[in-house]
Amino acid sequence: MRTAKSFSCPVEAVVNLIGGKYKTVILWHLINNTLRFNQLQKQIPQATPKMLTQQLRELEHDGIVNRKVYPVVPPKTEYSLSQFGLSLIPVLDSMRKWGVEYIKSAGKQILSEK
Amino acid sequence: MRTAKSFSCPVEAVVNLIGGKYKTVILWHLINNTLRFNQLQKQIPQATPKMLTQQLRELEHDGIVNRKVYPVVPPKTEYSLSQFGLSLIPVLDSMRKWGVEYIKSAGKQILSEK
DNA sequence: TAACATACTATCTAAAAAGGAAGTAATAAT
DNA sequence: ATTATTACTTCCTTTTTAGATAGTATGTTA
Numbered sequence: 655m656r657t658a659k660s661f662s663c664p665v666e667a668v669v670n671l672i673g674g675k676y677k678t679v680i681l682w683h684l685i686n687n688t689l690r691f692n693q694l695q696k697q698i699p700q701a702t703p704k705m706l707t708q709q710l711r712e713l714e715h716d717g718i719v720n721r722k723v724y725p726v727v728p729p730k731t732e733y734s735l736s737q738f739g740l741s742l743i744p745v746l747d748s749m750r751k752w753g754v755e756y757i758k759s760a761g762k763q764i765l766s767e768k
Numbered sequence: 769m770r771t772a773k774s775f776s777c778p779v780e781a782v783v784n785l786i787g788g789k790y791k792t793v794i795l796w797h798l799i800n801n802t803l804r805f806n807q808l809q810k811q812i813p814q815a816t817p818k819m820l821t822q823q824l825r826e827l828e829h830d831g832i833v834n835r836k837v838y839p840v841v842p843p844k845t846e847y848s849l850s851q852f853g854l855s856l857i858p859v860l861d862s863m864r865k866w867g868v869e870y871i872k873s874a875g876k877q878i879l880s881e882k
Numbered sequence: 883t884a885a886c887a888t889a890c891t892a893t894c895t896a897a898a899a900a901g902g903a904a905g906t907a908a909t910a911a912t
Numbered sequence: 913a914t915t916a917t918t919a920c921t922t923c924c925t926t927t928t929t930a931g932a933t934a935g936t937a938t939g940t941t942a
Contacts, residue, residue, distance in 0.1 A: 663867075664866075678779040678780065691890075703889080703890065704932090728938080729888045731889065744862050746779055750777075752782055752858065821919080841917085
């Protein structure tokens with residue numbers, strides 16, 4: 655797991671760890687679910703396998719997700735939140751709440767735009 | 769203010785709006801404070817004026833911060849959170865809480881690394 | 883023997899984000 | 913006339929991030 659850089663402010667730390675393009679979405683899907691690579695791919699089709707692998711590796715490297723490889727053929731790999739990853743749930747949740755409201759009001763706004 | 773894209777998941781919306789390198793930090797400093805450009809610069813010295821301006825303009829464009837220009841010489845510009853920006857406080861706050869814990873435990877970790 | 887499944891990896895290109903250094907505008911004070 | 917102040921803007925370069933496409937490994941099944 656990476657050691658912390660010094661941040662000028664605590665919120666920076668979060669952006670640093672989960673600010674990647676697909677990271678929050680990946681984490682979102684892993685709350686309450688252990689998923690295989692191709693299940694994640696189906697849930698997040700806009701991410702290419704390369705991107706998905708890359709983001710997952712970074713999350714793993716940062717100790718946020720667990721990656722469990724089964725030595726079988728065809729391959730089987732399971733991703734889940736680590737203990738540390740679980741600690742991010744409140745953050746993800748407050749983001750979700752805000753996002754839901756935002757999407758709601760953005761919808762209204764589009765309707766009210768003439 | 770930008771209209772919402774469609775997001776595959778609500779948390780994405782947040783990252784989209786405040787995922788920029790210095791945005792959360794800027795917002796953090798603007799909670800409870802109206803600040804002038806050079807005050808922000810002093811608080812966030814790692815951001816060049818160009819970056820600071822850019823991020824502030826995006827935040828303004830997204831309706832998150834207010835920018836008030838006084839037509840005086842030398843110039844005076846004040847930045848503050850808008851109503852919409854205020855709605856992000858719970859998110860910023862959960863990030864802060866997590867960040868504080870993270871920094872704490874990262875410190876411990878560094879100590880325990882032999 | 884060939885095709886299939888799964889989880890990637892590799893390579894190359896393109897686009898986006900960030901960094902650095904210098905410059906501008908307007909007026910007031912010296 | 914020169915300098916100072918403040919909030920930028922411009923231009924150019926470098927770095928980072930992302931995308932597209934194709935390929936690999938390995939047993940299992942048809």
